[in-house]
Amino acid sequence: MTSKRSLRTVLRPVRMAWRRLTAMRTALILLFLLAVAAVPGSLLPQRPLNPVKTADYIKAHGAWGRFLDSIGMYDVFGSVWFAAIYLLLFVSLVGCLVPRIRVHARALRRKPLPAPRNLDRLPESGRFETATPPATYAAAARGALGRRWRVEQRTEESGATTLSAEKGYSRETGNLIFHIALLASLILIAVGRLYTYEGQLIVKQGSGFCNAVYQYDSWHPGRLAAEGKVHPAPFCIDRLDKFTASYTDEGAPSTFRADVTYRRNVNAPQQTASITVNHPLRLEGDRVYLLSHGYAPTITVHMPDGSVRHDTEVFVPSDAATLLSEGAFSLDGPQFGKDAGTQDIGISGLFAPTPVDEGNGKIGSASPQPNRPELSIFVYQGDLTGSGLPHSVYSIDTSEMTKIGAANLRVGQTKQLANGVSVTFDGWVPWASLQISHDPAQGYLLIAALAMVLGLLASLGVRRRRVWLRLSPSAPGDTGSPTVVSVGGLARSDSGNFSAEFAEVLERLAAAGPPVNEAYGSTLHITRDDPIGAGKD
Amino acid sequence: MTGIDGSAAHLSDGLFTTAIAVYALAMVGYTAEYAFGRVARKPAEAAEPAEAPARELVGAGGPSPSEPPFASAPGAISSSKPPGRMQSDRLAARIGRWSVLLTVLGALIHGGSIAVRAIAVDAVPWSNMYEFASVAGLVGIVAFLGVLWKLPTLRHLGGFVLLPVILMMFLAGTVLYSRAQPLVPALQSYWLAIHVTLVSIAEGALMTSAVLTVLYLMRARQDRTPFRSERLGNLAAKLPAAETLDKAAYRVVAFAFPLYTIAVICGAIWAEAAWGRYWGWDPKETWAFIVWVVYAGYLHARATAGWKGRAAAWINLAGFGAITFNFLIVNIVVSGLHSYAGLS
Numbered sequence: 001m002t003s004k005r006s007l008r009t010v011l012r013p014v015r016m017a018w019r020r021l022t023a024m025r026t027a028l029i030l031l032f033l034l035a036v037a038a039v040p041g042s043l044l045p046q047r048p049l050n051p052v053k054t055a056d057y058i059k060a061h062g063a064w065g066r067f068l069d070s071i072g073m074y075d076v077f078g079s080v081w082f083a084a085i086y087l088l089l090f091v092s093l094v095g096c097l098v099p100r101i102r103v104h105a106r107a108l109r110r111k112p113l114p115a116p117r118n119l120d121r122l123p124e125s126g127r128f129e130t131a132t133p134p135a136t137y138a139a140a141a142r143g144a145l146g147r148r149w150r151v152e153q154r155t156e157e158s159g160a161t162t163l164s165a166e167k168g169y170s171r172e173t174g175n176l177i178f179h180i181a182l183l184a185s186l187i188l189i190a191v192g193r194l195y196t197y198e199g200q201l202i203v204k205q206g207s208g209f210c211n212a213v214y215q216y217d218s219w220h221p222g223r224l225a226a227e228g229k230v231h232p233a234p235f236c237i238d239r240l241d242k243f244t245a246s247y248t249d250e251g252a253p254s255t256f257r258a259d260v261t262y263r264r265n266v267n268a269p270q271q272t273a274s275i276t277v278n279h280p281l282r283l284e285g286d287r288v289y290l291l292s293h294g295y296a297p298t299i300t301v302h303m304p305d306g307s308v309r310h311d312t313e314v315f316v317p318s319d320a321a322t323l324l325s326e327g328a329f330s331l332d333g334p335q336f337g338k339d340a341g342t343q344d345i346g347i348s349g350l351f352a353p354t355p356v357d358e359g360n361g362k363i364g365s366a367s368p369q370p371n372r373p374e375l376s377i378f379v380y381q382g383d384l385t386g387s388g389l390p391h392s393v394y395s396i397d398t399s400e401m402t403k404i405g406a407a408n409l410r411v412g413q414t415k416q417l418a419n420g421v422s423v424t425f426d427g428w429v430p431w432a433s434l435q436i437s438h439d440p441a442q443g444y445l446l447i448a449a450l451a452m453v454l455g456l457l458a459s460l461g462v463r464r465r466r467v468w469l470r471l472s473p474s475a476p477g478d479t480g481s482p483t484v485v486s487v488g489g490l491a492r493s494d495s496g497n498f499s500a501e502f503a504e505v506l507e508r509l510a511a512a513g514p515p516v517n518e519a520y521g522s523t524l525h526i527t528r529d530d531p532i533g534a535g536k537d
Numbered sequence: 538m539t540g541i542d543g544s545a546a547h548l549s550d551g552l553f554t555t556a557i558a559v560y561a562l563a564m565v566g567y568t569a570e571y572a573f574g575r576v577a578r579k580p581a582e583a584a585e586p587a588e589a590p591a592r593e594l595v596g597a598g599g600p601s602p603s604e605p606p607f608a609s610a611p612g613a614i615s616s617s618k619p620p621g622r623m624q625s626d627r628l629a630a631r632i633g634r635w636s637v638l639l640t641v642l643g644a645l646i647h648g649g650s651i652a653v654r655a656i657a658v659d660a661v662p663w664s665n666m667y668e669f670a671s672v673a674g675l676v677g678i679v680a681f682l683g684v685l686w687k688l689p690t691l692r693h694l695g696g697f698v699l700l701p702v703i704l705m706m707f708l709a710g711t712v713l714y715s716r717a718q719p720l721v722p723a724l725q726s727y728w729l730a731i732h733v734t735l736v737s738i739a740e741g742a743l744m745t746s747a748v749l750t751v752l753y754l755m756r757a758r759q760d761r762t763p764f765r766s767e768r769l770g771n772l773a774a775k776l777p778a779a780e781t782l783d784k785a786a787y788r789v790v791a792f793a794f795p796l797y798t799i800a801v802i803c804g805a806i807w808a809e810a811a812w813g814r815y816w817g818w819d820p821k822e823t824w825a826f827i828v829w830v831v832y833a834g835y836l837h838a839r840a841t842a843g844w845k846g847r848a849a850a851w852i853n854l855a856g857f858g859a860i861t862f863n864f865l866i867v868n869i870v871v872s873g874l875h876s877y878a879g880l881s
Contacts, residue, residue, distance in 0.1 A: 024841045028834055035830040035859075042823035042871060049818065077818050189816075198813070256722050278726040278811050289813045437813045445815070449802045456798055460791040460836075497687075 021088065022095030030089040037085055041076030044068065048075060090186060097179050104172045111152040112164035115468035119488030122468075124502040127486040130513030134161045134471040134483050137513045141469060141485075144512035145505075149467070156470075163469040171493060174458020181451035188448055192441035197225035197232065199436045202314050203240045204296050205429040210236040210266070211286065211436060225438075232436065233284035236263045238270060243293055243430040251367055258290050258432045275434075289435040292317075294325055296431045297351050297375050300424040301331055304343040304381065314431050315351045316394050324365035325351045328396045330384050341383040345421060346396035349377040351428070355408075363408060375425045376408045379417055464492035467505060482516040485509065545657035546717035550710075552650035553671065557706050559643035560678070560699050566636030567695030570629045571775065633692050637685065640678060640695065647675045657717045661730040664720055666868055669737060670709035674702045676741025680789065684745065688785060690777055697748050728807035735800035740860050742793035743832070746786045747857035750850045753782035757847060783846065786853060787839060794832050801825050820871045824863035831856040 020026055045053040054074045058065035072079030119125050130137055138161050142151050149165040156162055199216035201209065209215045211232045224230050241259045248254050258275045264284060275281050281288040298312040315327030326349070333343030352365035355374035363376050381404050386397030407415035409425035416422045467489045475481040487506055491498035651671060654662040663669045681698040684691060720729070758764065759773035776782065804825070805815040816822060835852040838844035844852075 024837060025843070028837055028841060028844065031830055031834040031837070035827045035834070038823050038827050038830075041818055042820040042827075042867065046818065252718065253722055255725075277722040278728075278807075280810060280813070287809075287813065291813075435813050439814075442809065442815060446802075446806070449805075453795060453799055453802065456795045460795060 018095065021092050024096070027089065027092045027096065030085060030092060033085050034089060037076065037082050040073050041082075044073050044076075046074060046076065048078065086186070090183065093179060093183060097176065097183075100172075101176055104176060107172070108169060112150055112166040112466070114154055115156075115162040115164055115470055116488065119468055119470055119486045122488035122490050124489035124491075124498060125487060126502075126506045127484060128506075128510045129474060129482045129484050129516045130510070131482050131516050132513040134473065137471055137483055137485065138163060138469075140512040141509055144508050145467075158472070160470050160472040162471070165467045165469075166465070168462050168464030168492065170458050171462035171464045172459070174455045174462060176455070178452050178455030178459055181448045181455055185445055185448040185452065188441045188445040192222075192439045192445065194222050194224045195230050195441065196222040196437075196439045197230060198438070199232065200291065200433060201436075202431050202433050203237065204312065204314065204431045205240050205243050208236065208238040208240060208261070210234070216436070230438070232438070233286045234265050235283045235286065236266065237288065237434070238262060240432055241272070243432045245293060245368070245430070247367075247369055251369070253368070256290060256293060258293075258434075280437075285438060285440060287437045289437065291433040291435050292320075293430055293432045294323060295351050295353065295370070295373070295428045297327075297349070297373075297428045298426040299329060299347070299375070300426055301329070301345055301347075302420060302422040303331065303333060303345060304419045304421055305333060305339065306420065310426070312429060314394070315349070319365065321368065322365040323353050323368035327351065327394050330396055332384060341385070341400075342381070344382060344384040344401070346380040346382075346384050346398060346401055347377050347423065348380075348396055348398075349375055351375055361406070361408060370428070372410060373428060374408055374410055377406060377415075377423060378403060379405045379407075379415075379421065379423060381419065381421065462493075463498075463501070465498070465501070466490045466492060467502075469509065483513070485513075543657075545653050549650045549654040549657055549717070552646050552653060553706070553710060556643050556647035556650055557703060557710070559639055559646060560703050560706075563636045563639035563643060564696045564699040564703060566632045566639060567693060567699065570633035570636065571693040571696060573625055573629045633695075636695055637682075637692060640682065640699070644675060644678045644682070647671070647678070651675065654717060658720070660720050660725075661733065663733045663737060664724050664729065665715050665718075666713040666864070667709045667715050669733065669864075670705050670713060672734075672737045673741045673744070674706050674709070676738050677702050677744045680742045680745040684749075684785060684789070688777075688781070690781075691785070694748075694752060694776070697752060698745060701744065701748065723811055726807060726811065728803060728810070732800060732803040732807055735796055735803060739793045739797035739800055740864075742789050742796070743857055743860060746789035746793065747854055749782050749786035749789065750853045750857075752776050753779055753786055754847065754850050754854075756782060757850075783850065786850070790832060790835060790853065794836065797829060797832070801829060820867050821863065824859060824867050828856055828859045828863060831859055 045057045047054045058069055058074075061068075068074065072081065076082055116122065120127075132140065138153055141163060142153075145151060145165055149167045150169070151163055151165045154162045154164065198220040199213065200218045201216050203209060211234060213219055213232060222230070237260050239261045241261055244255070244257045244259070245253065246255045256277055259272065260275060260281070261270050261272050262281070262283070263270055273281050275288060275290045277290060280290075294315060294317050296312050296314045298310065301309045301311065303309060309331050311329050311331060313327050313329050315325035317323045317325045328349065329345075329347040331345040331347075333345065334340055350363060352363045352374045353369060354365055354367040354371040355363045356366045358364045361376075363374055380396065380398050380401035382398075382401030384396065384401070386399045386401070389397065391397050404419065404421060405415065405417040407423070409415060409423070411425055411427050414422055414424040467487060470486045471483050473481050474484050487509060489498070489502040489505065651662055651668075654668065654671075658664075663672045677698065681695065685695075755769075755773040756776040757779040759770060759776075760779055764770040764773060804822070808817070808822075809815040831852060835849055835856055838849040838852050
């Protein structure tokens with residue numbers, strides 16, 4: 001007994017907290033917190049979107065920048081507090097939905113409520129007389145209301161027949177579907193985040209790859225992919241056959257297209273496809289996107305030891321608008337013997353698709369379209385290992401090297417340098433940067449999103465209405481006397497114009513029974529009560 | 538994708554300017570009706586039994602917006618008014634009807650400007666801020682005409698809707714203007730037509746709702762504690778009943794919110810095809826999320842005791858504030874993937 005009571009005392013605050021959490025008021029506040037919490041995510045640089053910009057921002061703002069970092073302001077949508085808000089909202093939603101589903105399931109099975117005593121006290125009401133007896137009229141009224149109304153006929157103690165009619169049940173059904181689909185969407189997003197991965201790589205025209213993590217230049221796995229539990233689909237893009245960029249007369253880009261030869265898996269036959277900006281290649285649950293493009297110049301180098309080397313390297317655009325690109329060639333000389341570490345050739349360079357002379361031997365680019373492109377190079381000799389510190393693959397470490405010359409070359413031109421070294425600019429090929437993405441949940445998410453829309457349309461568009469009719473003989477006992485029909489209506493949702501709707505229903509109901517015989521000295525006459533404050537819908 | 542039809546683009550600009558001028562004229566007319574018409578005030582005093590049949594007829598039949606909505610009422614009013622008053626009432630009503638006609642004319646010219654621009658760029662003409670503002674403005678006007686169709690008693694409020702539209706169009710034509718240009722590859726998708734059309738319809742409608750909400754707040758304030766300023770008080774007293782305004786504002790949101798939801802989903806489908814993920818918290822996406830959450834809050838607030846009425850109205854305005862921020866600040870100041878403003 002005591003233990004039961006103490007249990008109740010312990011549980012009381014829990015129950016109170018639960019009740020508070022699932023109250024609409026709390027849900028509203030959480031919704032607003034969610035909206036407000038999202039704001040910094042759009043105004044501050046976000047690490048997952050742009051790590052470089054984030055680092056710059058922190059550096060520029062000193063202690064304030066580091067403080068913002070410590071409270072997760074640079075990864076708002078991955079932060080603990082953002083998660084806390086939406087998880088609370090999630091719980092609140094579940095707590096709100098479960099009882100509502102139960103109530104609605106009961107409402108769906110229950111018959112429409114009995115008529116209130118005074119129908120003329122309802123927001124909408126009216127009355128008319130009909131010549132048919134109550135029983136006959138009741139059947140006619142059911143027909144007049146139509147199938148959309150759920151109708152229940154009752155007989156009151158006074159002997160009057162009542163009809164209770166109700167429609168618009170799908171409003172709450174839609175409302176529940178919307179919220180359930182919303183919960184399902186959140187779960188599917190979370191599942192997708194576990195299984196997802198995203199890899200990016202650069203492919204030169206003429207080369208290809210088979211899909212595997214080690215091929216990617218960068219790789220963003222979800223948790224399970226990071227643990228090695230999700231493997232990239234084993235397809236191969238055997239060859240980037242051709243990359244095409246076309247431009248308008250004014251120089252604005254008009255199309256980017258990558259034509260590829262691929263296999264769905266290692267043993268499948270080869271197929272061809274075009275990947276464009278809005279049309280990824282969808283393969284085995286993965287999608288291959290075309291992200292960006294650039295140029296890879298080819299050179300021939302006569303090395304100090306007399307050997308001849310060919311090399312094509314990806315140059316990275318330093319200006320996205322003109323595709324003026326930077327890159328480097330690393331050509332190792334002998335690794336052993338007396339010449340080791342003295343005969344490596346390193347070349348850093350600029351590639352200008354449409355070169356313009358900016359003076360002092362500097363070149364710029366006027367357009368991303370290749371028009372007699374130029375390669376501007378600095379050539380170094382020495383030890384490419386340099387200081388041994390890591391550096392970008394698109395640059396060289398010249399700390400252990402000596403500059404032996406510089407040149408601006410057009411295609412086919414050669415520059416003679418010291419020690420028998422010469423560099424020839426042979427030409428260039430375009431490259432395309434591709435992204436491979438995987439999210440097994442997104443198809444289901446789309447279905448959930450469509451269910452949300454359907455639920456929303458029903459919950460905002462369907463009108464919930466109740467109408468009651470009371471049929472009583474105008475002179476009790478006289479079977480031939482006309483029937484007085486009083487009608488009352490109630491709008492259970494505030495969409496639409498219920499006044500007009502009710503007037504229309506009233507007219508339909510009056511037309512369902514023949515009007516009172518001329519002999520009684522009256523014709524069809526509908527009275528519409530419009531009490532103060534009613535009919536404002 | 539070839540170049541641009543220069544003469545068509547020029548014609549489009551001319552029509553755009555003409556539309557602004559016609560709207561401005563209509564706005565003057567609405568304001569005149571609002572200021573001088575006593576008739577317009579009639580429905581504001583609400584809910585007399587005498588007026589009920591007129592309203593009923595309106596709700597069921599839906600007369601054309603240019604028909605005098607108060608045609609059945611003057612008999613009841615004239616008894617209490619001096620004849621001179623009557624004449625100015627008639628004049629005001631006539632001006633009001635002409636204003637609606639002008640608004641329709643302006644909308645047609647405006648629509649023509651957008652259509653010609655479409656021909657000029659050979660694509661749907663809403664790929665930058667100028668074009669989007671123009672389309673959203675037209676939607677706002679059409680939404681107002683739609684509201685007028687259902688609730689003709691709101692006619693004299695036309696100025697309140699036209700003013701923000703004219704301001705926005707002026708801003709679009711000057712600050713946000715960009716030359717007709719072909720679409721960049723990222724925008725070459727049929728989703729542009731679907732996604733952006735839905736967004737502009739939804740946001741245009743939400744703007745109308747925001748205007749109705751401001752009027753509701755004014756009227757509700759006047760009912761509670763009359764404005765100290767006589768001018769504001771007169772202005773507010775002439776408005777329709779607070780409840781009518783509140784309900785009209787809600788109905789517009791109930792129409793626009795599902796559209797906005799569909800628009801965001803279409804955006805996500807497009808983003809999946811274009812950017813490799815359906816959602817990436819790009820600033821524009823983030824603000825679309827914020828707008829959605831705020832209007833969801835509005836719909837819930839209207840059904841929650843203690844939040845109904847004024848609190849909900851402020852949430853509606855917060856939602857429109859978020860839309861405005863998303864349109865102006867996010868496009869111009871914040872950089873992201875949705876950087877198609879066309880301003881350099």
